[in-house]
Amino acid sequence: MxxxxxxxxxxxxxxxxxxxxxxxxxxxxxxxxxxxxxxxxxxxxxxxxxxxxxxxxxxxxxxxxxxxxxxxxxxxxxxxxxxxxxxxxxxxxxxxxxxxxxxxxxxxxxxxxxxxxxxxxxxxxxxxQLADRDRGFSFNSDGELDLRFDPESGIPAHQWLMRHDEKAIADAIYQFGEERYSRRIAREIIARARSKRPVRTVSEMVDICRRCVPRSKNHDIHPATRTFQALRIAVNQxxxxxxxxxxxxxxxxxxxxxxxxxxxxxxxxxxxxxxxxxxxxxxxxxxxxxxxxxxxxxxxxxxxxxxxxxxxxxxxxx
Ligand SMILES: C[S@@+](CC[C@H](N)C(=O)[O-])C[C@H]1O[C@@H](n2cnc3c(N)ncnc32)[C@H](O)[C@@H]1O
CATH class of the missing domain: 3.40.50.150 (Vaccinia Virus protein VP39)
Known part of the structure; x- marks a missing residue:
């Protein structure tokens, strides 16, 4: 078009x-x-x-x-x-x-x-895109965890999480985000889904990352940065x-x-x-x-x- x-x-x-x-x-x-x-x-x-x-x-x-x-x-x-x-x-x-x-x-x-x-x-x-709080790219937004470049094609990140098992989620976060704490994060995502509270919003995902990823020494990188990058790469293929x-x-x-x-x-x-x-x-x-x-x-x-x-x-x- x-x-x-x-x-x-x-x-x-x-x-x-x-x-x-x-x-x-x-x-x-x-x-x-x-x-x-x-x-x-x-x-x-x-x-x-x-x-x-x-x-x-x-x-x-x-x-x-x-x-x-x-x-x-x-x-x-x-x-x-x-x-x-x-x-x-x-x-x-x-x-x-x-x-x-x-x-x-x-x-x-x-x-x-x-x-x-x-x-x-x-x-x-x-x-x-990062500054647009409705898109889910920014950690400060309280919108849905979407992360698609084109919101009309593919599936949002929260659905992607529902369709993958713990190992696949951990692998994606490790591979695409180079996040050392990927297994912990994936375990929490799956635990929430099992207790009927699947991750749906940006703030829920940020909370998980905050709990699973220790603050970096010089605080130069937000604990959710690598995980969000990984999910964005996965969702947008x-x-x-x-x-x-x-x-x-x-x-x-x-x-x-x-x-x-x-x-x-x-x-x-x-x-x-x-x-x-x-x-x-x-x-x-x-x-x-x-x-x-x-x-x-x-x-x-x-x-x-x-x-x-x-x-x-x-x-x-x-
Ligand atoms: C880093 S920005 C580009 C900035 C641009 N070069 C400038 O100087 O303003 C990357 C852009 O690529 C777009 N994008 C990501 N994957 C794409 C794809 N497969 N095809 C087309 N655009 C894509 C994003 O939506 C985003 O707007």
Whole structure:
């Protein structure tokens, strides 16, 4: 669905999300002078806006203009993103689609392009989603434990917990959240369900985490952070979608086109690293992932775990 088909939301606010590694993303995406950029995780649209700005600066300052057009095909799974964009109109060079980045080929086709010159994936959650108390992403909310990017597809986290046994819950919390106390947490979740008081709200889940996870020494991480991350990854099937996308992404790129992936979790990073290595049509441009500078981490602490990997599709004859 394009933006023009969705209803305006009068209360939608401006994005508060600070884009991660903006300079690196703009440099690597723009130095090949792309004509079609896919922003697969549009969020607050920060990366897209910076890329358009770089294009405009180039056009204003370069007399011999070979880079003379730029379109952005943007996707996001979260309907709130398209609603916000409807209330604050987007640059007309951006076509926004509600859907997963896995649907990039459909979005490209619908925008009239055969392939992309650059594809950007900035994984995970935006600060806007975290700040929205109705979505269950924030520990301060007393809403339902939902955690879906798209509240109209899949099942909310509290139902996911009901459909899995103790071992599966513990494994997910350990694997996707790297939470050492995953078994304790899973045991409590199941004990509540057995006593006919299944976890349903954010505050119930936060209480369990508070009881099961000792405060970290320097109090730098909330006891529920890792568990919420794990449940969000599970409910949204984030790793499956990333894996399937990475297996196909070379097909979606034009020769010479680049894929840039910003990940925030070691499992995501491993999927990207292995997929780049296994695809003969891709040349890896970042032997080691790029990391945010200390200055950026200070300014935007959310960037601290970011890793940026970039690969380029080889030309047909090379
Ligand atoms: C970190 S934010 C992106 C921020 C954006 N790059 C910016 O600079 O404003 C991640 C976004 O990806 C979206 N998202 C998560 N999984 C997705 C998927 N499979 N397909 C499309 N969007 C997804 C989330 O809804 C969220 O809005």
């Amino acid at each position: 394009t933006l023009s088909e969705s209803e305006p939301q009068p209360n939608a606010a401006r994005s508060i999300h600070l884009s991660v590694m903006p300079d690196e993303i703009v440099q690597y995406a723009c130095e090949i002078h792309p004509r079609v950029v896919v922003d697969g995780t549009f969020g607050g649209g920060g990366h897209s806006r910076l890329i358009l700005q770089r294009f405009d600066d180039y056009r204003d300052n370069t007399p011999d203009v070979s880079w003379n057009s730029l379109s952005i095909v943007a996707l996001d799974r979260d309907p709130a993103v398209s609603q916000r964009a409807e209330s604050i109109p987007l640059d007309p060079r951006i076509d926004l689609y509600l859907g997963s980045y896995e649907s990039t080929p459909i979005a490209l086709k619908s925008a009239g392009f055969p392939a992309a010159d650059a594809i950007i994936l900035d994984l995970g959650l935006s600060s806007d 984030e790793l499956d979608i990333l894996t399937r996308t990475m297996q196909q992404v070379a097909d979606w790129l034009a020769p010479g086109g680049r894929i840039l992936v910003l990940s925030f979790h070691s499992l995501e990073d491993r999927i990207v690293k292995n997929a780049f290595r296994q695809e003969d049509r891709l040349e890896v441009l970042t032997k080691k992932p790029l990391r945010p500078t200390d200055q950026e981490i200070q300014h935007n602490p959310r960037s601290r775990s970011a890793k940026l990997r970039i690969a380029q599709r080889r030309d047909a004859e090379s």
